[in-house]
Amino acid sequence: EDGLNGWLRYARLDDCHTKGKLDSIPKTIITLNATKDSPLETAGTELQTGISGILGLDLEINPGTSEKSTKFVISTADAYKEEYGDLPEGVDLIDDGFYLNSKDADVLIIGSNQRGALYGVFEYLSRLAQADFFKDVYVTNPEVPVRWANQWDNLWANGTHGSIERGYGGVSIFYDGFGHVREDLSRVPLLGRLLSSVRINAIVINNVNADASLFQGTNLDGVQRIADLFRPWGVQIGLSQYFASPQTIGGLNTFDPLDEGVITFWTDLTNEFYRRVPDLAGYVVKANSEGQPGPITYNRTLAEGANLFAKALKPHGGLLMFRAFVYNHLADWEDWHADRANAQVEFFGELDGKFDDNVVVQIKYGPIDFQVREPVSPLFGHLRNTDVAIELQVTQEYLGQQCHLFYLPPLWRSIFDFDMRVDGKESYVRDIISGKVFNRKRGGYTAVTNVGMNATWLGSHLAMSNLYAFGRLAWEPTLDSVDILEDWTRLTFGLSRGIRDAVTEMSMLSWPAYENYTGNLGIQTLTDILYTHYGPKPASQDNNGWGQFYMVSNWTIKTGTRANSESIGMDRTCWNGTCNAGQYPDEVAQRFENTDTTPDDLMLWFHHVPYSFKLHSGKSVIQHFYDAHYEGAETAATFPDTWEKVRGKLDDERFEHVLHRLKYQAGHSIVWRDAINEFYRNLSGIPDEAGRVRNHPWRIEAENMTLEGYYPVAVQPTESASGYT
Ligand code: BDP
Numbered sequence: 001e002d003g004l005n006g007w008l009r010y011a012r013l014d015d016c017h018t019k020g021k022l023d024s025i026p027k028t029i030i031t032l033n034a035t036k037d038s039p040l041e042t043a044g045t046e047l048q049t050g051i052s053g054i055l056g057l058d059l060e061i062n063p064g065t066s067e068k069s070t071k072f073v074i075s076t077a078d079a080y081k082e083e084y085g086d087l088p089e090g091v092d093l094i095d096d097g098f099y100l101n102s103k104d105a106d107v108l109i110i111g112s113n114q115r116g117a118l119y120g121v122f123e124y125l126s127r128l129a130q131a132d133f134f135k136d137v138y139v140t141n142p143e144v145p146v147r148w149a150n151q152w153d154n155l156w157a158n159g160t161h162g163s164i165e166r167g168y169g170g171v172s173i174f175y176d177g178f179g180h181v182r183e184d185l186s187r188v189p190l191l192g193r194l195l196s197s198v199r200i201n202a203i204v205i206n207n208v209n210a211d212a213s214l215f216q217g218t219n220l221d222g223v224q225r226i227a228d229l230f231r232p233w234g235v236q237i238g239l240s241q242y243f244a245s246p247q248t249i250g251g252l253n254t255f256d257p258l259d260e261g262v263i264t265f266w267t268d269l270t271n272e273f274y275r276r277v278p279d280l281a282g283y284v285v286k287a288n289s290e291g292q293p294g295p296i297t298y299n300r301t302l303a304e305g306a307n308l309f310a311k312a313l314k315p316h317g318g319l320l321m322f323r324a325f326v327y328n329h330l331a332d333w334e335d336w337h338a339d340r341a342n343a344q345v346e347f348f349g350e351l352d353g354k355f356d357d358n359v360v361v362q363i364k365y366g367p368i369d370f371q372v373r374e375p376v377s378p379l380f381g382h383l384r385n386t387d388v389a390i391e392l393q394v395t396q397e398y399l400g401q402q403c404h405l406f407y408l409p410p411l412w413r414s415i416f417d418f419d420m421r422v423d424g425k426e427s428y429v430r431d432i433i434s435g436k437v438f439n440r441k442r443g444g445y446t447a448v449t450n451v452g453m454n455a456t457w458l459g460s461h462l463a464m465s466n467l468y469a470f471g472r473l474a475w476e477p478t479l480d481s482v483d484i485l486e487d488w489t490r491l492t493f494g495l496s497r498g499i500r501d502a503v504t505e506m507s508m509l510s511w512p513a514y515e516n517y518t519g520n521l522g523i524q525t526l527t528d529i530l531y532t533h534y535g536p537k538p539a540s541q542d543n544n545g546w547g548q549f550y551m552v553s554n555w556t557i558k559t560g561t562r563a564n565s566e567s568i569g570m571d572r573t574c575w576n577g578t579c580n581a582g583q584y585p586d587e588v589a590q591r592f593e594n595t596d597t598t599p600d601d602l603m604l605w606f607h608h609v610p611y612s613f614k615l616h617s618g619k620s621v622i623q624h625f626y627d628a629h630y631e632g633a634e635t636a637a638t639f640p641d642t643w644e645k646v647r648g649k650l651d652d653e654r655f656e657h658v659l660h661r662l663k664y665q666a667g668h669s670i671v672w673r674d675a676i677n678e679f680y681r682n683l684s685g686i687p688d689e690a691g692r693v694r695n696h697p698w699r700i701e702a703e704n705m706t707l708e709g710y711y712p713v714a715v716q717p718t719e720s721a722s723g724y725t
Contacts, residue, residue: 001651003456006194006464007491010053010129017131017495018055024133025051026107029061032075032083039114039196039234043074043121046193047109050125070105074117080110096201097141100124102134112141115201115234122197130490140475143434146319146360146389146444147200147474148238150284151451152207155179155214163452165207166395166533168402169459170452174205174226179213181222185229191451192233198471202236202281203449208323209292210240212249215269220276227277236281238321239273241309243285244293256298257308270312282319283309284362288347289326302326302347303354310356321389321446322355324348324363324379339570339578341367344379349583353385360387360444365415367580370398372411372515372525373601375592378583380432381420389444390415390433394466395458397448398525398533399514402459404665405639406514407507409469409481416477421587430477445474460661461654464492465507482508496649502642506662509635515601516632517672521615521624522605523569526676535668536675537717538563565683568611568621569604581606600624611684625680626688629673630697636669637698670699671720678719696722 001009029047034040044061051057059072073080077093091099093112098120101108109124111117127134157163157177164172171177173187195203205226206214214223227237242248244255246265255262273280287294287305295305306322313320327343344367355361361383366374370393380388392412393399399406416430420437427437435443447470451457458464468488472479485507486500493499518536519526528537562570571577573593581592591597592606600615611622619627639662647655677693687693701722702710712725 001654003461003464003654003657004190006457007468007488008193008197009491010050010125011494012056013054013129013131014495021133022055022057024105024135025055025057026072026105027059027069028063028071029059030071030073030075031062032073032079034074037228037232039118039232040074040076042196042232042234043109043114043118046118047072047074047121047125050121050128054125054128072107072109074109074121075111076114076117077110077112080108091139092141093139094141095145096199097139098123100138101136103137115196118196118234119199122199126197126487126491130487131495142199142475143430143477144389144443144445144474145201146321146442146446147202147471148281148321148389148444148446149195149200149203149394149449149470150208150391150446151203151205152209152395152448153205153450154207154209155211155219164450165209166393166397166448167450167452168395169450169457170454173451173453174222179219181214181219181226185225187453188226188229189233191457192230192235194457194467195235195471196233198468199475200471201234202238203230204238204240204284204321206240208240208284208286209290210242210286212242212245214239215245215273216249220272223273224276227280231279236279237277238281238284238319240284240286242293243287243295243305245269254298255293257295257300257305258298263308263311266308266312270309270316270318274316274318278316280316280318282313282321282358284321284323285309286323286325289323294326301351301354303351306359307356310359314356314358318358320356320359321362321444322359323391324361324377325369325391339572339580341572341580342578342583343367344377345382345583348379349382351386352383355386357387360389360442362389362391362444362446364391365412368524372399372511372518373520373522373605374524375522375584375602375605376415376418376420376429378580380429381422381427381583381585381588384438385440387435387440387442387444388433389446390429392445392447392470394447394463394470395450396463396466398527400665401534402463403661404514404636404668405460405462405506405510405662406466407462407469407481407485407510408466409473409484410508410511412469412473413477413481416473420585422585424585424587427585433477445470445477447474456657461492461658462503462507462661465489465503493650493654496646499646499649502646506639506642509638513632513635513669516628517636517669517676518632519676520628521569521600521621522602524605536672536679536720538676538679538719539717562608563680563683565685566610567608567613568680569608570606571608572606577606577608611680611686622680622684622686623689626677626690626693629677630690630692633666633669633673633698637666640666670696674699674722675717675719679717682719 031044096116098111098116100120109120152165153172154163155175163177176182246252246255246262250265252261286292288296310320324344326347327340363377367377418429420427431437433443465488469484472484489500489503526538572580574582595607613621681693715721718724
């Protein structure tokens with residue numbers, strides 16, 4: 001078991017689960033009007049494969065018409081109507097939805113479209129694989145039409161990024177690292193299958209920091225081959241576009257979005273894409289962000305930039321996902337009052353209503369960048385006349401890079417379930433995304449997935465629960481995190497209660513643990529932010545030019561750092577700080593403006609307070625830091641033991657792989673703990689009430705080991721080793 005099949009293993013059920021049940025399984029599979037390589041054809045073969053794996057039964061697909069045996073009928077609603085008549089009353093399907101009826105001898109799996117039928121098959125198999133021989137009717141529709149994976153794959157593998165930017169599961173499955181689409185694309189359909197099974201309907205196949213050479217020469221054929229391999233799984237492809245392409249590959253001397261030549265360039269290129277990939281989902285564009293070119297270069301608005309692409313896509317039904325991740329990464333060199341958390345509303349707030357109707361603004365969940373704790377991006381409260389999608393990360397860029405277990409759904413749910421109180425009324429972020437709050441027709445969930453060639457896809461078996469959960473939540477954002485996890489665990493590791501308990505216990509502790517040992521109270525993941533985004537480096541977030549966090553702490557005392565010897569946190573209030581709090585709707589703004597009503601977990605996000613400041617919990621900020629870092633590391637230390645309990649209940653290959661990572665995490669959490677605690681103890685001069693800091697409980701010092709072939713070196717940051725070496 002190397003993980004390649006993820007949660008789609010179709011492992012044979014034990015006799016005790018199947019006893020007396022097999023007779024009720026239909027004997028044949030009928031697919032109505034399935035053409036070659038269509039999702040409907042895939043649905044038939046997938047059902048056949050699944051039933052053979054799970055139950056050991058061999059079913060024939062579309063045997064002769066004289067065959068009278070019981071059957072699975074897989075069809076679109078239209079084809080079903082023609083053959084058998086209307087669906088029962090009350091079954092209302094929208095795009096990608098399906099109707100599944102297993103009550104009778106024949107099992108009906110009817111999709112609103114072909115993709116929906118395929119989703120219905122996956123649903124049926126998922127239940128069967130969990131030994132649920134359900135006899136029922138199930139009708140389901142998606143919450144949103146846009147359910148996209150984003151891959152940040154580069155054509156070239158150079159530098160330390162490897163071939164996938166912020167990817168931790170090996171090199172790209174699409175590109176060879178030397179500027180070309182791979183000859184061997186055999187991983188593509190395997191990924192299509194995984195995505196389709198959790199109802200993800202599109203995948204963007206190249207990095208948002210886009211390289212236009214993907215659209216030249218033989219690579220165009222390559223893009224077409226990738227699309228052809230995803231299509232049978234009902235997965236469309238999307239492309240990231242480089243704003244300056246008219247200049248870099250088009251031979252023009254401008255990329256001004258209002259220039260006629262530029263407009264013709266994008267129209268022609270888009271027409272060519274659609275000639276090759278008629279079902280292309282659309283484009284993603286990152287413009288005027290982190291050095292990427294964009295319309296602002298020509299004094300045009302971001303909306304004018306977005307509409308340039310939207311117009312080219314429109315005749316083909318394509319969408320333009322325009323990223324709201326726009327900020328001036330040089331601003332903090334120029335203006336130390338700047339607050340990056342304000343940038344999205346500053347750039348986009350005034351553009352509401354100015355986007356064409358096939359533009360969707362894609363907004364990261366928080367105003368900064370995929371941190372362990374952020375308030376929801378205030379931009380969600382501003383775009384009343386624009387479709388929006390949320391951007392999540394399955395890849396754990398700041399969250400341990402798959403070397404740490406971090407089950408993300410509880411974090412995601414905390415964002416989806418936040419009530420923005422727009423106009424003083426209930427307005428959950430999930431309802432803003434779906435379009436319910438502002439009466440919009442289209443919304444979306446997107447996630448940076450960054451799977452790679454590693455057999456585990458993400459580099460870690462347990463991390464796959466996040467990919468699985470992303471799809472499930474994009475379809476139904478109110479699903480319970482534990483329920484999703486239990487489904488995933490049964491499908492991935494079998495039906496053992498013990499494994500389920502262990503995975504659930506660790507996963508549900510993983511967010512609080514990571515937050516505790518890496519940075520709490522909204523101060524952020526205190527990681528190295530200048531480059532790797534991994535490991536502790538608290539000092540890198542003060543006084544730096546890159547702009548993750550700014551020097552502003554308090555206008556009046558102008559101490560100039562986020563943390564100094566007296567106090568800590570970022571003043572984002574309107575009365576004294578950057579007024580980021582004021583970007584939220586009134587009720588929420590009031591809450592964040594005041595320390596009395598700001599929750600502890602966001603206290604240092606919004607406020608700059610003395611280390612002795614008393615939190616709602618009754619603890620001082622500094623003591624909370626100390627305690628939380630010990631607690632977090634202590635929790636991580638339980639993970640290897642928890643996992644040990646399941647030894648022998650699954651294959652050794654996956655057991656050992658997981659154990660290795662959990663042990664690493666337990667060790668690295670101690671490095672985190674001591675580095676952060678030492679840093680703030682040094683800075684504040686306030687000792688830990690419990691006297692632990694500097695004693696380093698449970699830590700094994702290298703000096704006390706006998707090591708051959710090792711020698712001491714000075715470390716950066718100094719806090720990450722005792723004696724600084
Ligand atoms: C940051 C990543 C960077 C991405 C950027 C983005 O560190 O690699 O290019 O986001 O989302 O989180 O565009």
